[in-house]
Amino acid sequence: MTKSIVVLGTQWGDEGKGKIVDLLSKDVDAVVRFQGGHNAGHTLVTDGHKTVLHLVPSGILNEGAQCLIGNGVVVSLEALKKETEALEAHGVDVRSRLGISPACPIIMPYHELLDHAREKAKGAKAIGTTGRGIGPAYEDKVSRRGIRLSDLYNPGLLAEKLEEAMDFHNFVLDRYFGMQTLSYDRVLDDTLQLGACFSELVTDVSGELHRLRTQGKRILYEGAQGSLLDIDHGTYPFVTSSNTTIGAVCTGAGVGPDAIDYVLGITKAYTTRVGSGPFPTELFDDIGAGIARRGDEFGATTGRPRRCGWLDAVALRRAAHTNGVSGFCVTKLDVLDEVETIKVGIAYRLDDEILDVPPQNPEAWDDLQVEYESFPGWMESTRGITRFDDLPDNAKTYLAAMEALCGAPVHMVSTGPDRKEIIVIKHPAE
Numbered sequence: 001m002t003k004s005i006v007v008l009g010t011q012w013g014d015e016g017k018g019k020i021v022d023l024l025s026k027d028v029d030a031v032v033r034f035q036g037g038h039n040a041g042h043t044l045v046t047d048g049h050k051t052v053l054h055l056v057p058s059g060i061l062n063e064g065a066q067c068l069i070g071n072g073v074v075v076s077l078e079a080l081k082k083e084t085e086a087l088e089a090h091g092v093d094v095r096s097r098l099g100i101s102p103a104c105p106i107i108m109p110y111h112e113l114l115d116h117a118r119e120k121a122k123g124a125k126a127i128g129t130t131g132r133g134i135g136p137a138y139e140d141k142v143s144r145r146g147i148r149l150s151d152l153y154n155p156g157l158l159a160e161k162l163e164e165a166m167d168f169h170n171f172v173l174d175r176y177f178g179m180q181t182l183s184y185d186r187v188l189d190d191t192l193q194l195g196a197c198f199s200e201l202v203t204d205v206s207g208e209l210h211r212l213r214t215q216g217k218r219i220l221y222e223g224a225q226g227s228l229l230d231i232d233h234g235t236y237p238f239v240t241s242s243n244t245t246i247g248a249v250c251t252g253a254g255v256g257p258d259a260i261d262y263v264l265g266i267t268k269a270y271t272t273r274v275g276s277g278p279f280p281t282e283l284f285d286d287i288g289a290g291i292a293r294r295g296d297e298f299g300a301t302t303g304r305p306r307r308c309g310w311l312d313a314v315a316l317r318r319a320a321h322t323n324g325v326s327g328f329c330v331t332k333l334d335v336l337d338e339v340e341t342i343k344v345g346i347a348y349r350l351d352d353e354i355l356d357v358p359p360q361n362p363e364a365w366d367d368l369q370v371e372y373e374s375f376p377g378w379m380e381s382t383r384g385i386t387r388f389d390d391l392p393d394n395a396k397t398y399l400a401a402m403e404a405l406c407g408a409p410v411h412m413v414s415t416g417p418d419r420k421e422i423i424v425i426k427h428p429a430e
């Protein structure tokens with residue numbers, strides 16, 4: 001029996017990871033977030049009830065699962081407080097099951113201000129960030145200026161570190177962006193108060209994972225965003241500020257590579273993207289609008305409409321090998337039910353060169369032409385189908401083509417938003 005599974009997005013995020021983590025978490029002992037922050041938005045639907053999670057691992061709705069936030073996650077305590085209160089209001093016992101690493105960098109109020117100020121200053125060149133302060137918080141971590149969760153329980157140290165950080169950031173806000181600065185006393189008080197709400201949840205996540213593993217427990221690592229938003233491997237600079245690919249599991253949770261037994265790559269049956277940046281298979285016609293409508297393609301975090309397009313097998317091929325994908329889970333297959341002819345991007349053309357994986361220099365993305373292969377649609381409902389054999393033949397052909405084109409087998413297919421609407425061809429834990 002496989003012990004530890006990683007669930008990763010293989011596109012530009014929003015692939016439907018939350019539902020899959022929620023589903024798999026009933027078979028595991030712990031669910032771990034290891035990168036990103038509350039820029040993520042994981043929508044879970046259980047018996048028609050919708051829950052959107054941003055920071056708390058998507059295993060929280062399964063009572064047997066311990067939920068851990070590893071050191072690689074940048075944590076907004078304000079967002080975490082809101083989320084835990086909302087879950088508690090629905091009867092979910094968050095506090096007895098959630099642990100947060102003391103090494104998590106804290107997203108401070110000035111990070112959010114800086115995120116907005118920078119985006120505004122960039123004008124037409126804006127990244128289209130979620131505005132949650134994610135980038136500035138990761139920058140502070142790397143510049144060794146960051147405030148960590150553990151600092152919040154040492155008021156003297158916090159006061160000192162915050163003074164240094166705010167001296168710098170208030171200078172930038174005032175002198176570079178011409179904005180109102182923040183009050184040091186206010187930020188210090190608020191941060192100490194927020195910290196106090198979570199003191200009993202502070203957990204040595206790396207140590208806890210080691211303990212669980214030596215006891216033979218099963219662990220599920222929950223990725224946020226997707227491979228094409230990875231700071232190194234994505235469509236830089238239109239990316240998020242963390243590594244969203246497989247290596248982040250080890251650095252962001254504090255485990256070795258032997259902790260990973262199976263990598264489940266989540267991809268939609270088509271492609272979406274929010275924010276700016278290249279999107280070679282993007283559709284600007286009625287087909288794209290139809291996919292957006294049927295797929296309810298609006299961001300779970302910001303409510304922004306998502307850009308929609310055909311499946312991009314070129315980018316997925318790269319994601320499959322960058323992450324060592326063991327199997328794909330194809331989500332939202334039912335959204336294509338009414339599309340007569342379905343196209344898949346199978347190669348890029350750059351000048352006279354044919355590329356079967358994306359270029360690594362970001363500028364080249366703007367000049368790419370896509371080579372497509374067309375597949376006949378199935379034109380009947382696949383909504384809620386739970387057995388592979390019950391899928392229309394054209395849908396089976398499409399999935400088989402995806403496997404062949406993207407370089408990894410399809411092990412799961414999601415046919416609707418509810419936890420139950422899923423085809424399991426091979427369970428990742430088997």
Ligand code: IMP
Pocket residue numbers: 012013014039040041127128129130131132133134135224225229238239240241274275276301
């Ligand atoms: P940031 O992560 O807020 O800095 O935003 C950087 C880029 O990542 C923007 O294009 C965002 O739209 C995108 N992004 C961040 N989180 C998500 C997500 O959970 N789903 C999809 N896109 C995301």
